[in-house]
Amino acid sequence: MEYMKNFDEAEKIDKLRNKMLKYILYKKRTELEVRQKFSQEDEKEVDDAIEYFKELHYIDDFDYVDRSIQEFINLKNLSIKEICYKLYQKGVNKKIVDSYICNHKEKLIEYEVNSAQNIWNKKIINLEPEEIKQFLYKKGYMDETIQVISNFE
Numbered sequence: 831m832e833y834m835k836n837f838d839e840a841e842k843i844d845k846l847r848n849k850m851l852k853y854i855l856y857k858k859r860t861e862l863e864v865r866q867k868f869s870q871e872d873e874k875e876v877d878d879a880i881e882y883f884k885e886l887h888y889i890d891d892f893d894y895v896d897r898s899i900q901e902f903i904n905l906k907n908l909s910i911k912e913i914c915y916k917l918y919q920k921g922v923n924k925k926i927v928d929s930y931i932c933n934h935k936e937k938l939i940e941y942e943v944n945s946a947q948n949i950w951n952k953k954i955i956n957l958e959p960e961e962i963k964q965f966l967y968k969k970g971y972m973d974e975t976i977q978v979i980s981n982f983e
Contacts, residue, residue: 846876862920
């Protein structure tokens with residue numbers, strides 16, 4: 831009887847891990863996203879499965895931050911503040927985000943200046959420089975970034 835109970839429990843854990851793995855492999859996920867998705871499951875089993883996938887590096891918030899920021903840099907015009915906000919929304923720990931920002935500050939500042947310049951170049955056709963500056967401030971661009979690009983004009 832005990833054998834069947836253990837077998838059923840192992841099968842349940844295996845099913846949970848398989849569902850979780852499909853969810854993680856479909857798209858890179860943060861630990862919080864996985865926890866939210868599987869919040870209806872047994873908490874201890876979810877914790878164990880998350881630890882299992884963390885050990886295998888399927889769930890890795892440091893890697894998630896790196897990949898996400900690379901994607902933002904390649905595809906979008908964002909301020910550093912917007913990048914941080916998007917990562918916080920995904921449940922990434924503030925310390926992880928701040929650490930990444932500190933370790934890649936020069937690259938991110940260069941990216942922010944280029945992003946602001948791209949926005950400036952697109953908006954200068956229809957807006958006055960002061961309106962563009964206000965737009966950039968609202969988007970979270972640093973004062974220094976806005977000063978640098980507005981001095982080019």
